[in-house]
Amino acid sequence: MKAAICYEINKPLVIEDGVTVAPPGRGQVKVRVAFTAVCHSDLHFLTGEILSPLPGLAGHETSGYIDEVGEDVTGLKEGDTVVVGTVTSGCGRCYYCTIGKPHNCVERHAFMAPKHKNKKGVPLALMAGPVGGFVEYTTVPQELVTRIPEDMPLDRACLLSCGVSSGFGAVVNRAKVPAMSSVAVVGTGGVGLNSIQGAVFSGAYPVIAVDVLDSKLKTAKTFGATHTVNAQKEKDPVKAVRDMTSGRGADYVFVTVGKVEAIRMGFSMCGDMGMTVVVGLAGGNMAAFEPMEFVFTEKILTGCGGGSLRTSVDIPFLVSLYKAGKLKLDELISGHYPLERINDAVESLKKGDALRNIITF
Ligand SMILES: [Zn+2]
Ligand SMILES: [Zn+2]
Structure with a gap:
């Protein structure tokens, strides 16, 4: 073979x-x-x-x-x-x-x-x-x-x-995003687009796509993103996300890019009491966080591998969503x-x- x-x-x-x-x-x-x-x-x-x-x-x-x-x-x-x-x-x-x-x-x-x-x-x-x-x-x-x-x-x-379930599952299984939450997704490639689909499915608003390529942000809109931020062109992408979320920052941030800089930026985009979920693999490098960033804000930084999938439940469910036209x-x-x-x-x-x-x- x-x-x-x-x-x-x-x-x-x-x-x-x-x-x-x-x-x-x-x-x-x-x-x-x-x-x-x-x-x-x-x-x-x-x-x-x-x-x-x-x-x-x-x-x-x-x-x-x-x-x-x-x-x-x-x-x-x-x-x-x-x-x-x-x-x-x-x-x-x-x-x-x-x-x-x-x-x-x-x-x-x-x-x-x-x-x-x-x-x-x-x-x-x-x-x-x-x-x-x-x-x-x-x-x-x-x-x-x-x-x-x-x-x-x-x-x-x-x-x-992997790709679909990692993105979708991070939102639905790991973070369990409640309806009416604000969501930002950093990196809108093959995984990030599925975090966007998961956020839309969960009833989040706004759903903010963050990427460095306008072409990817355009695609993100077709997957349900309501707002976009080009992190390269925007002078202060963190402020841009805060401005879109009543000045608070997003309730949930999903970082699907395997880069520590993206994790660092995503955590700053997250509001007090919010949760940042690291989805992309970032080998090797270190990201710096001040302890005070956690203490009074009660912000959570966590990760999610493979969408915290319960395969026998989630994969057939995703198949039925696809067949119903509710999953791209x-x-x-x-x-x-x-x-x-x-x-x-x-x-x-x-x-x-x-x-x-x-x-x-
Ligand atoms: Zn994969
Ligand atoms: Zn076991």
């Missing part, structure tokens, strides 16, 4: 035939990959901003068909249409699963053992999560797989495994690329041209 392998950071991925994958063991399934979207989290690994052993296999926003089920797999059978992502449905027994937070299941870190080998038999490390989606077949624990209705288009469905997915797709052209898809995302590029198998 073919895969796009990362042998060196910042070098084109190598399309290699003759790759093998382990058959599904106990509790695992083998999936025939139909589509995998390229996410900024993949870029963080492919560019070495976040380090991973090499050679490696990235890709984690995947949809496809169950090809084979291992022992003790329940609720999945050959031929099922599925979404495969990084968020676990949980073991159902640990502390976090028991309190209804299965995305934080204590067993979630156990899924990173390599399943693929290159044509020379060298194991391929999993990059950007436990999926290994830039390949024709992958084997994963059943906890990473969610069955979806057969009539859901699979190239739309793959977006639900078609508009998130910038292009389809066959596996052979994956490097073009990666480059276009790097340049900021694309929301989501989808690799087709």
